[in-house]
Amino acid sequence: MAPPKAPDSTRRSDRSRRAIYDAALALVGETGYARTTIEGIAARAGVGKQTIYRWWPSKAAVLMEAFLDLAARQSAEAAEAAGGEAGGTKAAAAGAMDAAGTGIPDTGDLAADLKLVLRATVDELNDPAAAAPTRALTAEGIVDPALGAQFVEKLLDPQIQLYVTRLRAAQDAGEVRADIDPRTALELLIAPLTHRWLLRTLPLTHAYADEIVDYTLRGLSPRA
Amino acid sequence: MAPPKAPDSTRRSDRSRRAIYDAALALVGETGYARTTIEGIAARAGVGKQTIYRWWPSKAAVLMEAFLDLAARQSAEAAEAAGGEAGGTKAAAAGAMDAAGTGIPDTGDLAADLKLVLRATVDELNDPAAAAPTRALTAEGIVDPALGAQFVEKLLDPQIQLYVTRLRAAQDAGEVRADIDPRTALELLIAPLTHRWLLRTLPLTHAYADEIVDYTLRGLSPRA
Numbered sequence: 001m002a003p004p005k006a007p008d009s010t011r012r013s014d015r016s017r018r019a020i021y022d023a024a025l026a027l028v029g030e031t032g033y034a035r036t037t038i039e040g041i042a043a044r045a046g047v048g049k050q051t052i053y054r055w056w057p058s059k060a061a062v063l064m065e066a067f068l069d070l071a072a073r074q075s076a077e078a079a080e081a082a083g084g085e086a087g088g089t090k091a092a093a094a095g096a097m098d099a100a101g102t103g104i105p106d107t108g109d110l111a112a113d114l115k116l117v118l119r120a121t122v123d124e125l126n127d128p129a130a131a132a133p134t135r136a137l138t139a140e141g142i143v144d145p146a147l148g149a150q151f152v153e154k155l156l157d158p159q160i161q162l163y164v165t166r167l168r169a170a171q172d173a174g175e176v177r178a179d180i181d182p183r184t185a186l187e188l189l190i191a192p193l194t195h196r197w198l199l200r201t202l203p204l205t206h207a208y209a210d211e212i213v214d215y216t217l218r219g220l221s222p223r224a
Numbered sequence: 225m226a227p228p229k230a231p232d233s234t235r236r237s238d239r240s241r242r243a244i245y246d247a248a249l250a251l252v253g254e255t256g257y258a259r260t261t262i263e264g265i266a267a268r269a270g271v272g273k274q275t276i277y278r279w280w281p282s283k284a285a286v287l288m289e290a291f292l293d294l295a296a297r298q299s300a301e302a303a304e305a306a307g308g309e310a311g312g313t314k315a316a317a318a319g320a321m322d323a324a325g326t327g328i329p330d331t332g333d334l335a336a337d338l339k340l341v342l343r344a345t346v347d348e349l350n351d352p353a354a355a356a357p358t359r360a361l362t363a364e365g366i367v368d369p370a371l372g373a374q375f376v377e378k379l380l381d382p383q384i385q386l387y388v389t390r391l392r393a394a395q396d397a398g399e400v401r402a403d404i405d406p407r408t409a410l411e412l413l414i415a416p417l418t419h420r421w422l423l424r425t426l427p428l429t430h431a432y433a434d435e436i437v438d439y440t441l442r443g444l445s446p447r448a
């Protein structure tokens with residue numbers, strides 16, 4: 001007897017969606033944003049291009065969604081690697097770079113919490129599978145303001161908000177000065193990693209992430 | 225009587241070189257790196273393409289040189305705008321983003337010196353004439369490691385060295401803690417500006433430059 005139709009069709013849909021995401025990320029990583037086309041994605045995914053047009057209005061839209069899906073999967077993997085038994089805290093730390101926004105841990109030790117999150121960010125940026133598509137999409141966003149705005153709104157701003165929330169909690173706890181603007185302060189934490197990764201000035205390591213946290217929290221000037 | 229030949233030919237060379245730089249920057253800003261060609265630059269500059277091939281080995285080489293020339297002119301303009309009578313200090317501050325490397329001023333007040341330089345950087349990044357070619361070249365460097373390495377070596381590293389030198393002097397003067405690595409610390413100063421400018425997260429202003437300097441020097445944690 002044939003299985004009921006609906007679940008099978010859902011499975012087929014999920015398979016197609018996954019194939020389209022994978023094809024989109026592979027193509028943009030290999031040939032760049034400009035040369036990636038809906039036709040190319042469809043051919044590589046083994047679907048008709050009408051399937052893509054039915055689900056997404058544009059190339060930018062399918063790429064952005066493929067990218068958000070990648071970020072979510074990276075976070076889930078990082079959370080798993082951090083060890084299921086540790087549960088909430090480590091999973092949440094890994095999730096800091098997840099657009100879904102599971103939050104930055106708050107153990108009461110701001111430096112430790114930030115180091116955990118920035119080390120996870122280093123690992124994600126150094127993941128070769130994600131590097132090429134992330135670079136291609138970031139580069140395109142730099143020269144295409146509309147795509148860049150989507151990138152910021154859908155991917156970056158939700159992450160930024162997690163840092164604002166954690167720094168506000170640290171202010172409430174007396175760990176961060178009250179006269180600091182968290183929205184500005186967080187850029188001292190995330191911008192150096194992005195800068196080093198995008199421009200490849202020097203290797204991006206856990207030790208570097210730790211130094212950035214220490215320097216940001218304690219400052220460069222000697223304590224009076 | 226006709227003027228002597230050599231000076232006239234030098235003037236013609238200088239004019240051609242200037243026209244080629246202008247054409248290269250305009251084209252890369254308008255159409256992006258990939259679609260900019262030696263032929264296109266030659267046509268727009270009104271020179272034969274053999275003239276370009278005689279002086280530069282590749283499209284990347286002519287663009288990089290045009291870009292370094294632009295940065296040098298921006299610095300000279302900023303120095304002039306800062307007022308000739310102020311002389312050395314302000315000119316040097318503006319020159320901090322100049323690959324020629326005239327140095328960051330050392331008035332003995334690190335915060336003031338860094339604010340002067342980072343405000344000049346904000347002005348340069350907000351200059352509309354430079355924005356499009358700078359974005360195009362940066363974006364290409366992000367996806368093309370060979371071009372990116374040239375960008376870092378020829379443009380970014382000389383600037384980075386100026387910050388290292390100034391921070392070392394501040395360490396000698398007791399203005400910066402001895403256990404700080406200047407090469408890491410400077411990234412807290414320059415990366416946030418680059419991040420905000422490249423990704424267009426929020427407006428890039430003098431007030432922001434000042435905040436970055438204050439936060440970096442004093443840190444976020446309350447003083448004990």
